[in-house]
Amino acid sequence: MTIFYKFEGKMYINITNGCPCDCVFCLRNNADSIKDNDSLWLEHEPSFKEICAAFDKFDKTGISDAVFCGYGEPTVRADMLLKTAEYIKANSDILIRVNTNGLLKLIHKEFDLARFKGLVDSVSISLNAPNSARYNEVTRPSFGERSFEVMLGFAAKMKEFGIKTGFTVVDVISADEISECQRLSDKLGIPLRVRAYVSDNESYT
Numbered sequence: 754m755t756i757f758y759k760f761e762g763k764m765y766i767n768i769t770n771g772c773p774c775d776c777v778f779c780l781r782n783n784a785d786s787i788k789d790n791d792s793l794w795l796e797h798e799p800s801f802k803e804i805c806a807a808f809d810k811f812d813k814t815g816i817s818d819a820v821f822c823g824y825g826e827p828t829v830r831a832d833m834l835l836k837t838a839e840y841i842k843a844n845s846d847i848l849i850r851v852n853t854n855g856l857l858k859l860i861h862k863e864f865d866l867a868r869f870k871g872l873v874d875s876v877s878i879s880l881n882a883p884n885s886a887r888y889n890e891v892t893r894p895s896f897g898e899r900s901f902e903v904m905l906g907f908a909a910k911m912k913e914f915g916i917k918t919g920f921t922v923v924d925v926i927s928a929d930e931i932s933e934c935q936r937l938s939d940k941l942g943i944p945l946r947v948r949a950y951v952s953d954n955e956s957y958t
């Protein structure tokens with residue numbers, strides 16, 4: 754079961770296969786892993802004990818950054834994510850990034866986002882589209898139209914907390930829409946990264 758894996762010099766952390774979305778570009782639709790790593794489909798959601806054991810034995814030579822990402826939305830297990838981040842911080846100098854759809858407040862309504870402070874160094878949030886209608890077509894969240902605004906609110910909070918915050922879009926939307934996303938990102942003061950769509954795990958970046 755792959756909980757930790759290496760990709761481009763970073764350590765990735767795969768704690769859940771759960772996700773409330775069904776993005777049109779999701780790699781999970783086309784492959785079982787990233788590059789030559791083992792399958793990222795988990796046999797079960799790992800316990801804290803299993804995560805700690807996997808971290809302890811993982812070869813962390815040269816690793817300075819860890820990314821909660823994997824084959825699912827990491828904030829589905831928000832408590833476990835923070836517990837894991839706490840363990841990593843206590844046992845290394847590795848910086849923590851969370852790649853997320855930004856829908857944590859819809860997944861766990863009562864979750865206090867301020868708990869990210871001091872444990873998460875940066876967040877990369879899937880903006881995916883310039884407005885809620887297109888967002889719903891691209892991301893297909895189970896929460897419906899309100900998702901886009903909640904995601905933007907999450908980004909604003911992370912920025913407010915001093916956590917390094919970035920947006921991403923995948924180039925499955927039009928060039929005009931990407932320009933609109935850029936304008937929205939500029940307005941919010943959050944940098945945008947455009948990712949190329951890949952349909953196989955060999956060209957994944």
Ligand code: SF4
Pocket residue numbers: 772773774775776778779780781824825826854
């Ligand atoms: S949020 Fe991530 S894991 Fe979920 S469907 Fe979209 S790309 Fe896949």
